[in-house]
Amino acid sequence: MSETILATEATIRLAIFLGVLAAMALWEVAAPRRRREIPRVIRWTNNLALVVVDTVILRLSFPILAVGLAVMAEDRGWGLLNNIDVPVWVAIIVSMLLLDLAIYLQHVMFHAVPGLWRLHRMHHADLDFDATTGLRFHPVEILISMGIKLAVVAALGPPAVAVLLFEVVLNATALFNHANIDLPRPVDRVLRLFVVTPDMHRVHHSKDPRETNSNYGFNLPWWDRLLGTYIAQPAKGHEGMEIGIEQFRTQRDLWLDQMLAQPLRGPASGYALDPNSGLKDPAE
Ligand SMILES: [Zn+2]
Ligand SMILES: [Zn+2]
Secondary structure: OHHHHHHHHHHHHHHHHHHHHHHHHHHHHHOEOOOOOOOHHHHHHHHHHHHHHHHHHHHHHOOOOHHHHHHHHHHHOOOHHHOOOOOHHHHHHHHHHHHHHHHHHHHHHHHHOHHHHHHHHHHHOOOOOOHHHHHOOOHHHHHHHHHHHHHHHHHHOOOHHHHHHHHHHHHHHHHHHOOOEOOOHHHHHHHOOOOOOHHHHHHHOEOOHHHHOOOOOOOOOHHHHHHOOOOOOOOOHHHHOOEOOOOOOOHHHHOHHHHHHHHHOOOOOOOOOOOOOOOOOOOO
16 A cells, blocks of 8 residues: 555656646636736746756655655654554544644744745745746745655654645645636635635735735635634735735746745845834835
């Protein structure tokens, strides 16, 4: 079972990734939520090139990734769930919930700590919001995230199949909840009880720091509601709101070389614990 999971992991993940990306791209053409500000060719070329860079760096940096470590932990009896007697379906559900909570908390941390915000703000510096925005993460953020995920897997000892499911679902929901698609409002209202929708996550990409520092969930919407970081809609409405952050607002900033250099450029303003961010009215 474990060997099968490892052997087919790359193929399953690539197929689902390409399938969901193509589906979202078509949906964005058929029913867009907002008018595009930036020609698609600039953003798509650079955002997709970044995915290739991230994938290569990740594979070269880590001898083992999350699913591989979960298989190893199962074999060797590492981690909480490999040492207590629970039905496998309970272990799968608990693992997926706790992995999602860990990703939520990690996302809050990347917004709260100035040095980490320098890395994560590249995700927010995209000037339009569509499926490829969901792929836009600095390689150093990807490495730190993987380190945290490996630590969670080692401590928790989740079933390998739960980790694979979690990663596949997270990849798919990240493409979905960044998509520039116009879900009927009643559908959005019901759907966001169970999953982060594009309208919910778009608030997180608002230029207004109060909205940037809200709606941290990538997958399940419950953590934001339980822990008080939920904002239902942007103050200026989805069509009127500005996407991005204060810094990096030219088309040149959307190029791959500029994205990679962004952590080192300018001050780390606008993070969640920034004592200055409340002083100036972001509406001005
Ligand atoms: Zn964020
Ligand atoms: Zn996002």
